[in-house]
Amino acid sequence: xxxxxxxxxxxxxxxxxxxxxALDVISRGVVGQVAALAIVLVIFAAGTExxxxxxxxxxxxxxxxxxxxxxxxxxxxxxxxxxxxLSTEGVISxxxxxxxxxxKNNFTGYNIGFWAVPISMTLGGLTGLVxxxxxxxVKMPSFIATLGMWxxxxxxxxxxxxxxxxxxxxxxxQNITNGDILGIPNLxxxxxxxxxxxxxxxxxxxxxxxxxAIGGDEQLARQAGIKVDRIKVIxxxxxxxxxxxxxxxxxxxxxxxxxxTGNGQLFPAMTAVAVGGVSLSGGxxxxxxxxxxxxxxxxxxxxxxxxxISPYIQSAVNGVVLILAVAVxxxxxxxxxxx
Amino acid sequence: xxxxxxxxxxAAILALAVVGSAYAQxxxxxxxxxxxxxxxxxxxxxxxxxxxxxxxxxxHVVQTCEGxxxxxxxxxxxxxxxAGKNAVFCxxxxxxPNAVPIAKALEAAGVYYVTWWNKPxxxxxxNFPHWVAHIAFDGISTGEFTATELxxxxxxxxxxxxxxxMLANTTAIDRFQGLKNVLAxxxxxxxxxxxxxxxxxxxxxxxxxxxxxxxxxxxxxxxxNDNMALGALEALRAAGLAGKVLxxxxxxxxxxxxxxxxxxxxxxxxxxxxxxxxxxxxxxxxAKTGKINLKTTPKDHRQxxxxxxxxxxxxIKKVIAEHVTGTPKYxxxxxxxxYLRPMP
Numbered sequence: 299x300x301x302x303x304x305x306x307x308x309x310x311x312x313x314x315x316x317x318x319x320a321l322d323v324i325s326r327g328v329v330g331q332v333a334a335l336a337i338v339l340v341i342f343a344a345g346t347e348x349x350x351x352x353x354x355x356x357x358x359x360x361x362x363x364x365x366x367x368x369x370x371x372x373x374x375x376x377x378x379x380x381x382x383x384l385s386t387e388g389v390i391s392x393x394x395x396x397x398x399x400x401x402k403n404n405f406t407g408y409n410i411g412f413w414a415v416p417i418s419m420t421l422g423g424l425t426g427l428v429x430x431x432x433x434x435x436v437k438m439p440s441f442i443a444t445l446g447m448w449x450x451x452x453x454x455x456x457x458x459x460x461x462x463x464x465x466x467x468x469x470x471x472q473n474i475t476n477g478d479i480l481g482i483p484n485l486x487x488x489x490x491x492x493x494x495x496x497x498x499x500x501x502x503x504x505x506x507x508x509x510x511a512i513g514g515d516e517q518l519a520r521q522a523g524i525k526v527d528r529i530k531v532i533x534x535x536x537x538x539x540x541x542x543x544x545x546x547x548x549x550x551x552x553x554x555x556x557x558x559t560g561n562g563q564l565f566p567a568m569t570a571v572a573v574g575g576v577s578l579s580g581g582x583x584x585x586x587x588x589x590x591x592x593x594x595x596x597x598x599x600x601x602x603x604x605x606x607i608s609p610y611i612q613s614a615v616n617g618v619v620l621i622l623a624v625a626v627x628x629x630x631x632x633x634x635x636x637x
Numbered sequence: 638x639x640x641x642x643x644x645x646x647x648a649a650i651l652a653l654a655v656v657g658s659a660y661a662q663x664x665x666x667x668x669x670x671x672x673x674x675x676x677x678x679x680x681x682x683x684x685x686x687x688x689x690x691x692x693x694x695x696x697h698v699v700q701t702c703e704g705x706x707x708x709x710x711x712x713x714x715x716x717x718x719x720a721g722k723n724a725v726f727c728x729x730x731x732x733x734p735n736a737v738p739i740a741k742a743l744e745a746a747g748v749y750y751v752t753w754w755n756k757p758x759x760x761x762x763x764n765f766p767h768w769v770a771h772i773a774f775d776g777i778s779t780g781e782f783t784a785t786e787l788x789x790x791x792x793x794x795x796x797x798x799x800x801x802x803m804l805a806n807t808t809a810i811d812r813f814q815g816l817k818n819v820l821a822x823x824x825x826x827x828x829x830x831x832x833x834x835x836x837x838x839x840x841x842x843x844x845x846x847x848x849x850x851x852x853x854x855x856x857x858x859x860x861x862n863d864n865m866a867l868g869a870l871e872a873l874r875a876a877g878l879a880g881k882v883l884x885x886x887x888x889x890x891x892x893x894x895x896x897x898x899x900x901x902x903x904x905x906x907x908x909x910x911x912x913x914x915x916x917x918x919x920x921x922x923x924a925k926t927g928k929i930n931l932k933t934t935p936k937d938h939r940q941x942x943x944x945x946x947x948x949x950x951x952x953i954k955k956v957i958a959e960h961v962t963g964t965p966k967y968x969x970x971x972x973x974x975x976y977l978r979p980m981p
Contacts, residue, residue, distance in 0.1 A: 603847040609804055
């Protein structure tokens with residue numbers, strides 16, 4: 299009896315310790331990222347003779363950063379619990395194709411207006427649920443489960459969309475996505491709103507505490523009585539829900555959806571996760587890191603376009619940045635064997 | 638229990654496959670090997686192949702490689718294994734080098750085939766007894782035509798930006814060369830920025846936004862395909878410039894045709910993939926049935942460029958009536974229609 303009590307106390311203690319550690323980690327913040335952003339800004343400001351830092355271009359960068367930020371905010375949560383989510387592009391394509399058919403368009407008779415938003419988010423959440431269950435119940439590594447989900451969702455989007463580019467005829471979506479409030483692009487406002495919600499979850503709720511406990515040391519979290527599987531599934535679902543929203547935004551930005559809408563979104567988001575300082579080994583970094591990561595990656599790419607740097611070099615730079623960022627942020631204590 | 642469920646699933650899938658293939662059909666197998674059905678271009682291609690197969694009563698098999706050269710080769714080998722010599726192929730090789738193993742496999746089986754777009758320059762179709770033809774739409778004249786129309790819309794002077802396709806891609810290089818050829822003849826037009834949109838609409842949107850913040854006075858946007866042109870157009874729309882600054886593309890997808898009709902785009906070309914899908918199979922069948930004799934066919938008819946349909950604001954109504962609201966009528970027996978020039 300007393301042994302059990304002691305174990306209980308130990309477990310309680312380790313939850314607190316894990317939680318405490320987590321809070322420290324979040325508040326460790328983004329000093330390095332701010333410095334990196336400053337360097338990027340200075341280099342390109344000099345390279346473009348100031349055009350880069352004009353108000354117009356800063357607003358351009360902010361509007362371009364909106365969607366990568368949202369996708370990065372989605373992915374980083376899975377990374378924080380020590381998993382990996384590769385399903386981004388397929389899920390976004392699937393949500394975009396289905397939403398494209400439901401919002402007023404030139405292919406189907408549906409015209410459900412803004413109801414498409416919750417439907418797309420629910421659909422994204424469902425894919426997250428499946429990925430989460432595959433990960434926790436079937437005990438599949440998350441990167442395999444989500445890799446499968448990527449291709450399954452991609453295939454489904456082709457079957458449903460039949461390769462057609464579907465024109466969106468409801469002008470309101472595009473007006474909102476490409477619009478601004480007092481000059482500030484709506485996309486960045488949406489990204490900041492999602493950021494705020496996730497920040498509250500991470501810093502102020504039990505869920506957030508558990509997420510970091512699992513990311514820090516899953517074994518310990520399990521021993522401490524945290525329902526690890528349930529938390530993981532919740533995280534995958536939240537991630538999927540955000541993908542659903544990102545799909546609507548990508549679709550309404552160009553007023554068109556096709557089964558390739560999600561293509562090319564994973565790499566910049568993953569780079570942003572790493573550049574922002576979210577450790578790919580889990581447990582370190584939070585929403586603020588994701589936000590800064592996406593901002594840095596977007597600022598870097600916009601700068602390279604303005605400086606007319608050859609596109610070949612641009613993609614090489616992005617690759618090197620990803621490698622460097624992971625090299626700096628990875629927590630080597632957790633890695634026994636590298637495969 | 639779980640293992641039993643899994644076994645059951647596997648058995649069910651196998652059973653389905655067996656039942657599916659048991660629907661034995663008669664006729665020549667007509668393989669259409671293309672990249673994917675995710676894009677309208679290849680989707681329409683497969684429909685063209687189907688239309689030809691239906692017109693002569695063949696079994697049309699669409700194989701998509703989803704960007705994998707390995708899969709493309711294996712799929713083709715699988716159909717040969719099943720059909721033997723009773724097959725023909727119309728192929729869009731995934732990458733240029735992939736045309737070689739595909740040609741070898743088809744030669745070994747004695748199957749006639751036509752390829753499009755990609756093949757290594759030093760491999761010549763006329764050295765292969767069953768390689769009916771290698772054909773491509775001419776990219777250089779495409780780029781020249783759209784660039785000329787764009788500059789015309791700007792009154793012959795001003796600043797333009799260019800959004801290129803996938804950089805290592807022959808089509809992208811050729812179309813951009815066309816633009817450069819025209820720019821050399823128009824000293825009053827300046828190319829102020831260029832970058833790649835990787836054929837993608839959302840990427841082109843991003844690039845155009847960046848271009849606009851550095852060059853707010855841009856007068857025209859040249860894009861290597863319609864998808865990117867439409868992405869750039871939405872970026873222009875967000876800046877209140879749609880219809881004032883025109884875009885050009887290539888491929889002739891319906892949305893682009895509508896944009897030209899609305900006066901927001903200047904020009905595109907239609908690489909008529911419906912015709913491509915049908916005529917490729919028709920050529921291969923003609924060789925198989927002896928209608929054309931490859932031994933006597935001149936080299937300039939074994940490798941050649943065909944001309945795309947040029948579209949600008951003058952003929953847009955006619956093109957929409959023929960290709961969008963109506964289905965074009967094709968003469969599949971006119972084997973060398975649209976012939977432009979030999980491919981060296």
